[in-house]
Amino acid sequence: MNTYKPIVHRKPVPVEDPAIVTNRLADARLHRCRCINCRLGNAEQRLYFIRDVDVAIVKIGVTHIGVIAGKRRTVDDRRRQLELLGCRQLLVMKHVRGSRAMEIGLHEQLDEFRIKGEWFRLTTYVANYIENFDGRIV
DSSP: OOOOOOOOOOOOOOOOHHHHHHHHHHHHHTTOOSSSHTTTTEEEEEEEEEESSSSSEEEEEEEEEEEETTTTEOOHHHHHHHHHHHOOOEEEEEEEEEOOHHHHHHHHHHGGGGGTTTEEEEOHHHHHHHHHHHSSSO
């Protein structure tokens, strides 16, 4: 039995300049979703803020609303889906027209309040930020 394995030489992974990465993120904020539902005008992306009723935490995420696969979808459908996943009672605080890039920007801006993933501590600062949020990231 032959146990010979050829040596594979891998090319070094180039390290990108942080300025290029930052510019690419800024450019991504200007682009819309390219999924078929959004391109056909059947759906749009919504940035949502959903809080837990019992614990002071909030989820900041993006979902599609509109007619998707022949079925009408809303932000409330996403809330119900999250309730089933976590067995907790949730409440939609707010939702605005948004994008994945906008979601990433918010996550970066509120990173000090992050618990895990898309969940953040709902402090007075975060609650005021959400209340005054108009779809622009400063």
